Amino acid sequence: MLAGYVARRLVGAIPVLLGVSLVVFLAMQLVPGDIAKALLGPLATQETVEEFRHYLGLDRPLPEQYVNWLWRALHGDLGRSFSSNMPVTDLLVDRLRNSAILLAGSLVIAIPLGIAVGLISAIRRDTPFDRVTMGATLIAANIPTFVFGLGLVILFAVQVKWFPVQGMVDLRGEGGRFDLLKHLVLPAVTTAIPPAAIIARMVRSTMLETMSQEYIKAARANGLPERTVTLRYALRNALPPIVTISGLQIGFLLGGAVFTEYIFAWPGVGDALYKGILSRDIAVVQGAVLVVAVWFVLVNLAVDVINLALDPRARG
Amino acid sequence: MHGSLEVTPTVAVDAPAVSAESRLGEAWRRFAGDRLALIGLAIILVVTLAAIFAPLVAPDDPNFQYEGLRRAAPGVEGHLLGTDEVGRDILSRLIYGGRLSLFVSVTPTVIAAVIALLLGLVAGYAGGKTEQVIMRALDVFFAFPVVLLAILIAGVLGPGPRNQIIAIVFILVPYMARVVGTQVSSLRRQDFVEAARATGAGPVEIIGHELLPNVIGPLIVYATVLVGFMILVAAGLSFFGLGASPPASDWGYMVNTGKGTLSTSPHVVLMPSIMIVLVALAFTFVGDGLRNVLDPQGHAA
Numbered sequence: 001m002l003a004g005y006v007a008r009r010l011v012g013a014i015p016v017l018l019g020v021s022l023v024v025f026l027a028m029q030l031v032p033g034d035i036a037k038a039l040l041g042p043l044a045t046q047e048t049v050e051e052f053r054h055y056l057g058l059d060r061p062l063p064e065q066y067v068n069w070l071w072r073a074l075h076g077d078l079g080r081s082f083s084s085n086m087p088v089t090d091l092l093v094d095r096l097r098n099s100a101i102l103l104a105g106s107l108v109i110a111i112p113l114g115i116a117v118g119l120i121s122a123i124r125r126d127t128p129f130d131r132v133t134m135g136a137t138l139i140a141a142n143i144p145t146f147v148f149g150l151g152l153v154i155l156f157a158v159q160v161k162w163f164p165v166q167g168m169v170d171l172r173g174e175g176g177r178f179d180l181l182k183h184l185v186l187p188a189v190t191t192a193i194p195p196a197a198i199i200a201r202m203v204r205s206t207m208l209e210t211m212s213q214e215y216i217k218a219a220r221a222n223g224l225p226e227r228t229v230t231l232r233y234a235l236r237n238a239l240p241p242i243v244t245i246s247g248l249q250i251g252f253l254l255g256g257a258v259f260t261e262y263i264f265a266w267p268g269v270g271d272a273l274y275k276g277i278l279s280r281d282i283a284v285v286q287g288a289v290l291v292v293a294v295w296f297v298l299v300n301l302a303v304d305v306i307n308l309a310l311d312p313r314a315r316g
Numbered sequence: 317m318h319g320s321l322e323v324t325p326t327v328a329v330d331a332p333a334v335s336a337e338s339r340l341g342e343a344w345r346r347f348a349g350d351r352l353a354l355i356g357l358a359i360i361l362v363v364t365l366a367a368i369f370a371p372l373v374a375p376d377d378p379n380f381q382y383e384g385l386r387r388a389a390p391g392v393e394g395h396l397l398g399t400d401e402v403g404r405d406i407l408s409r410l411i412y413g414g415r416l417s418l419f420v421s422v423t424p425t426v427i428a429a430v431i432a433l434l435l436g437l438v439a440g441y442a443g444g445k446t447e448q449v450i451m452r453a454l455d456v457f458f459a460f461p462v463v464l465l466a467i468l469i470a471g472v473l474g475p476g477p478r479n480q481i482i483a484i485v486f487i488l489v490p491y492m493a494r495v496v497g498t499q500v501s502s503l504r505r506q507d508f509v510e511a512a513r514a515t516g517a518g519p520v521e522i523i524g525h526e527l528l529p530n531v532i533g534p535l536i537v538y539a540t541v542l543v544g545f546m547i548l549v550a551a552g553l554s555f556f557g558l559g560a561s562p563p564a565s566d567w568g569y570m571v572n573t574g575k576g577t578l579s580t581s582p583h584v585v586l587m588p589s590i591m592i593v594l595v596a597l598a599f600t601f602v603g604d605g606l607r608n609v610l611d612p613q614g615h616a617a
Contacts, residue, residue, distance in 0.1 A: 019456030255463030277471035
């Protein structure tokens with residue numbers, strides 16, 4: 001039954017993915033001026049420009065261009081980087097892995113931290129702990145990722161030199177897992193804290209709402225220990241919205257990661273995106289955004305499936 | 317740049333029949349009872365007035381470079397917040413920078429609200445196929461992380477405040493239109509709309525007299541909260557070099573140029589960062605306060 005649902009959701013994701021690809025494709029039409037002319041420079045003759053346009057397929061009608069582009073993208077061909085002349089796919093593969101490492105690191109921090117803080121605040125409602133953490137999360141949710149990242153750099157990489165300022169490996173060291181982990185800490189925390197703050201706030205309000213329900217009162221009236229009531233009854237039922245919120249935050253995590261990668265020179269997709277924008281390397285920008293958006297759609301899908309496993313009532 | 321987009325305001329539809337004046341007074345009393353909202357409002361007023369009257373308020377020319385006074389610490393004679401990496405007065409730059417920072421956050425939110433209002437009213441009122449098509453098309457945009465979409469659009473259009481505004485309009489319209497659409501869609505089936513229709517009111521009249529007044533409140537609340545979030549997004553774009561370009565500057569760009577001297581003079585980065593967070597928070601507080609005024613029973617924050 002779960003498998004059937006997953007299959008249905010996968011099919012349902014296809015129009016969304018097509019829409020996403022269409023948006024990314026159409027966004028490229030917003031590039032001002034003639035791409036072919038821009039690439040060839042001011043000295044190119046009209047004839048060469050026409051030839052190059054033909055070579056790039058820019059002289060075809062728009063729908064045909066889209067279908068061709070999509071067809072190639074489906075076969076793993078995202079075009080060539082204009083500045084390095086490398087296939088965009090090759091360029092992004094390593095970076096995708098690096099971004100995944102950063103994302104995993106951030107998730108490992110954001111989700112448990114957010115849920116724990118939210119839970120404790122809900123249980124100790126209106127205590128000093130609750131007030132302080134809710135104030136702190138409100139501020140943390142309004143700090144831009146790049147400001148937070150720079151703040152961490154000042155504190156932990158410049159003042160006390162616990163962690164490296166940037167990069168993914170120590171080029172002079174021997175590398176290895178420990179080295180990677182040392183480089184991962186600050187970027188992962190930077191990306192994780194703002195979403196963790198949102199998760200904490202949502203978990204708190206969801207838990208408070210659940211704890212005011214009749215069956216919780218009934219469980220309490222029956223003399224069940226508070227621990228059991230909170231963890232087994234309230235948390236169990238508050239879990240699906242919590243998973244949904246955490247899943248949504250992954251999208252913001254992916255957005256924030258672009259800034260983190262830039263600040264810490266983390267060689268991920270976001271860093272490629274930034275460099276692509278700087279050098280007006282359209283193919284790279286297109287590829288990077290497409291990859292991240294598809295990733296996000298798949299993450300949302302996974303969140304739905306997890307929720308389903310948690311809450312059989314949602315199976316429709 | 318986080319979860320704020322998901323805030324969906326609700327509103328009490330039928331207001332009691334009292335005079336508009338006393339209702340306004342009551343609303344203000346409730347708003348003024350919220351200390352955070354008042355603080356937020358005060359911050360917004362001060363920053364906005366300072367930005368508008370920048371030439372009168374700023375102690376210095378924001379672009380004048382004091383030779384030999386680079387990266388002066390806050391409190392140095394004549395420079396309350398210190399000077400930046402090329403010796404410009406930071407306070408004056410913050411005041412002038414506020415013009416752009418506020419402009420590129422508020423303008424797109426207002427533009428997006430108008431577009432979303434039209435889309436949402438049409439979708440919600442027409443219902444059926446029209447609603448389906450509009451809402452499904454907007455759904456595609458929800459598949460993108462918002463900040464990424466803003467970077468994509470600003471990135472392909474090229475740097476500059478105008479393109480920054482276009483990018484922000486793009487990311488806001490789907491979210492705002494959904495709020496309006498859902499609201500209108502549920503209002504359409506209510507009695508007072510049916511009654512208006514029964515008395516022979518046409519679509520324009522129904523939309524203008526019955527639906528619009530009921531969606532405008534929640535939309536204003538939502539827009540206020542969103543301005544706070546857009547302060548962050550706009551600052552992010554500027555930080556990425558997709559916004560203001562020299563000699564013009566805004567808070568995000570000040571953070572960007574200051575980060576080169578982060579280790580020796582962190583205050584150059586710190587000052588504009590504080591402004592960004594402060595103003596973003598202020599709009600959030602005011603938005604929450606407005607929501608409580610419009611919907612006293614709803615979400616107690």
